[in-house]
Amino acid sequence: SQKIEQNSEALNIQEGKTATLTCNYTNYSPAYLQWYRQDPGRGPVFLLLIRENEKEKRKERLKVTFDTTLKQSLFHITASQPADSATYLCALGPEDSSYKLIFGSGTRLLVRP
Amino acid sequence: GAVVSQHPSWVICKSGTSVKIECRSLDFQATTMFWYRQFPKQSLMLMATSNEGSKATYEQGVEKDKFLINHASLTLSTLTVTSAHPEDSSFYICSAPPGTGLYEQYFGPGTRLTVT
Secondary structure, eight states: OOEEEEOOSOEEEETTSOEEEEEEEESOOOSEEEEEEEOTTSOOEEEEEEETTOSEEEETTEEEEEETTTTEEEEEESSOOGGGOEEEEEEEOOSSTTOOOEEOOOEEEEEEO | OOOEEEEOSEEEEOTTOOEEEEEEESSSOOSEEEEEEEOTTSOOEEEEEEETTSOOEEOTTOOTTTEEEEEEETTEEEEEEOSOOGGGOEEEEEEEOOBTTBOOOEEOOOEEEEEO
16 A cells, blocks of 8 residues: 655754755655645645656745655755744645545644744 | 635534534635545545535545535535544544646645534
């Protein structure tokens, strides 16, 4: 069965530094990989989508890479701010036309002022 | 961007009663919606796919007779938790893809269900 791994330990960094979060997966060949942000008690918010034939995607201070050989995605936040503190979820899919996503357990990011 | 709302945002009910949660797409039509549940510090677990005009598709291990899903229109899906028990207490979240070739999903704010 498919498996997605995100670092379960919180990432604690200083404001202004670059945060890098990792998403690894097995037994899956997603056409897309997506990243979401979730604040406590709220629904996830879509951030970025990267296709299997794309190596890198950027949006403002966010950058996502996708290595289908390594089955890994890296999510970077440059010039991090305390407001970036949240849980970041990696999601695979869809693999077909069903729109179904498979979510990782998320990594909590804490940005210290 | 696409907006999805949920109602209620939180609900407390007694064991054995049923509770209905609504999920609405406010500015787009959604032929497909998804229902998730999330326990504290855990990820989203997909419960079922709600299809407008047809039966919902449930994930393995999810009781379809306990979690009734109705997708009556292109903007509304409802999840009814029947004969609720304390173990059904959780955070329920719906989502919908905006479609038209876009594969990201827009999530509702979630509903916190507490069964006493």
